[in-house]
Amino acid sequence: MTDLDHHVLNIMMGDADAFGAWLSDGAEYALRRALTRYATSVDVEAVLQEALLRVWQVAPRFEPDGKPNSLLRFAHTVARNLALSEARRHAPALRLQGRGAPPSGEEVPIEPALPDPHLRAALERCREKLPEAPRVAFDARLAAGGHESDGSIAERLGLRKNTLLKRFGRARALLLACLEKAGVSIQEELA
């Protein structure tokens, strides 16, 4: 099992880059996947980002328990509790729309997962093969890094928002087909 706790000391000392490395080394994927059971009741992206900010805020006072992935397990608890709280807060509105009750907080095991080592090189080759319009949409949304709304990105490119989203979706589909053809796997199993 991969243990991400080698980042913890630097994170506790306020090193944001170490926090980014901890997330990129597998914590983000593991936490997102662990929130699958709440995906119909809450906006997982919003919950995950807020949970990570809360983990960062309390990190200086974090006490590792000596077992592997102590910070990941702590972050999982924070994210799960926030998801449950948000699911309950939104439950009346969702029930009015004819949707189910929020899920229980049953524990699920969590551990980081590493990406296919060939993914980066294969994806670069696949990206070069994209037609221009989908590639521009894909690159623009990535370059925005989650800081800019799709409406704003579309406006900057002189597109309607639905056109941007259609082109981005086409880029994603073409890239996945290309990766599959190259024998590179993407982890998409839901928890």
Added chain:
Amino acid sequence: MTDEELIEELAGAHRTSADDVRFHPAFYDLDEAGRLEAHRRALVLRQLEAAVDPDGRSTTVHAVLARIRDAGG
């Protein structure tokens, strides 16, 4: 917008900065199947984003680090 476009939008990492949790407006316009598909799509997309980023960071990681730095952390 079509459900397909709403799913694509919900699968993105942009969320309004706030002191509390703000769901993306597309979340409320989708049924359970659409929300689950957006989640599945985000799981895949973040891996693609990290793989093309020079620092291996997904758009979610970039967004969280930006919020940390904006807050002076």
